[in-house]
Amino acid sequence: MDGTSDGAYTVSAEFYDLLQAETDRRRARRWFAEAARGARHGILDIGAGTGIVTEVLLDAGTAPVHAVEPSAAMRTGLLTRVAALGADRRARLTLHPEPVEAAGLHEVADLAVASNVIACLSPAVRRAVWPAVRRALVPGGLLLFAPPPADLPSGCGGGGRLGPVRVGPDLYSARITRARDRGVVRVVFTYRCERDGRVLREEREVFRMWPAGARQIGAELEAGGLHVVQAPGPDLMAAYRPSR
Structure with missing residues (x-):
């Protein structure tokens, strides 16, 4: 079977936790657990x-968590993960199935985090997200997020691999390629399942990332009512909602 999807996670959701959960969990603990x-x-x-960061947030603190995930495919994984949590942690979670700019959240949080999402937002959507986050934060609330790439890759831009991970007789892996594509970064995940050296399945999903440098993102944040501050680590940007 050889399938292709375009950025809706309908292909990637099946493979996501198997190939990326441990890396994402370690990163979430490093980036967000203290806050x-x-x-x-x-x-x-x-x-x-699929709720990897959500679980880290629930484990690290005692505050309620509002998880925003518009992809139905990814929410399936998130709710499966939530089903395995204790009742006390489930009681602190509210799931919002729409984009944050459409969720209508008002002063529900003193911390907002975004791990792998900002790079995948078009500039227009990204500019709509910042004031929505401001509304969702209480005055003085903090936003931590992984910024998009600053520039387009040169040439094909290289790539990487995930896995392989063994499940019974099968090996699961993914090849990642990045390339310039009309002003954006075109990222292709090619997932493969092999048994005894024979390819059983290969499927692809294409994502797009919109580069933006720190100065541009900072200007957008300020225009959206958020004030840029020093982030706790080199891989993050940070901003807060001023009291006035």
């Missing part, structure tokens, strides 16, 4: 995916 421990009002998880 989550200090949250008291609530935490907003933007682009919650």
Whole structure:
């Protein structure tokens, strides 16, 4: 079977946790766990995916968590993960199945996080996200997020691999390629399942990332009512909602 999807996670959702969960979990703990421990009002998880970051936030702190995930395919994984959590953690989670700019959230959190999502937003959508986050934060609330790439890749831009991971007799893996494509970065995930050296399945999903440098993102944040501050790590940007 050889299938292709375009950015809806309908292909990637099947393979996501198997190939990426452990890396995402370690990164979420490094990026967000300390801030989550200090949250008291609530935490907003933007682009919650299959719930890996959501679970880290629930484990690290005691505040309610609002998980925003518009992809039905990824929400399936998120709810499967939530089903295995204890009742106390499930009671602190609210799932929002629409984009954050359409969720209508108002002062529900003193911490907002976004791990793998901002790069995949078009500039127009990204500019709509910042004021939505401001509305969702209480005054003084903090936003932490992974910024998009600053520039387009040169040439094909290289790529990488995920896995392989063995499940019984089968090996699962993914090849990632990145290339310039009319002003954006075209990222192709090619997933493969092999048994005894024979390819059983190969499927692809294409995503697009919109580059933007720190100065541009900073200007957008300020225009959206958020003030840029020093991030706790080199891989993140940070901003907060001013009290006035």
